[in-house]
Amino acid sequence: MAQQYSMTMTGSPAPDGTPKLPSDAELLEQIAQGSQQAFGELVNRHGRYLYAVARSLCDDVADAEDVVQETLIAALQSGFAGRASVRTWLVAILIRQAALIRRRKKPQSPLTIVVQPDAADASDARLDLARMLQSLSPELRQVIILRELEQMSYQEIAQTLGLPRGTVESRLHRARQQLLQRFKGYQL
């Protein structure tokens, strides 16, 4: 079965003729042609980041793993339009997958603030991204991830999440206010 997929992975040669690593978009083209190796490379490049974002969006580890896997499966089955970077495209899929899983698990338990920084560990603490964002409600996490990590414009976030632009702005303000309040001691 494995033999039916191409195992080559190449990028466009650099002007001086030396081989260079394929871009993300080139990897996706190779994946579409059946290259499992290209898929492996894509996972190596973005897997850790996707997992971090999934951990930021999901309250439990198993859900985060499910979300990342569903994201990669969805990416394999849908086309990349090239409107954003491949990473941003993957994160947009991931956010939708996380929302689907959250909806499936309803009724939601009330949000618990899992990060309780105190003065003792605030001096040299470097919060990991997931722990930091888990202190926000899921709706606030979505917008701040797309803005701060993916550098999307308000309009792009609104399109990605299917929200009015004003809602995006107000959620972004609230997310930042809450983070600023909660992590005053963390090298802010």
Place this chain on the structure above:
Amino acid sequence: MSCEKTSQVHAYHDGELPDDQRQAMQAHLEVCDQCRRLLEDLRRLSSLMATAPLPAVPQAALNRMHGSWWAARRRQDRALRRLAGWMTFAAAAAAIALVFWPLGSGSGRPDVSEGEPVTVWEELTYIPPITTREDPASELVQVAQWMANDLSAEQMR
């Protein structure tokens, strides 16, 4: 008292203000401590988020990511098998309908008075009236008959 322009500081920080408003905000920041402090906080927060370490990925999660390749293909194969199953069913239903259709072809048809010619076109495009929906089997036969009608029409052409 809170400055009424604090919400615009977010948009300024995000590069979302049009030129004229951006310049006005720059002038405002020169004189408003509150907005200037907020802008500094927003910059630090952005920097913190951009440089925050990513959580470690468990090996099992990494394995699942790589396994997504096969999971996607298994789903694709399942979907294809399901489609093939439906097509086989539809073909079988059509074949059964073709076999049984002549037996019931006289029933349920509207009366056509003698001397009033019925064109082949009318004959082929006649859609039988919907009968009771109580019996699912009869409904299935009905659907099969309609499909057979369509196939007959194709063959006549």
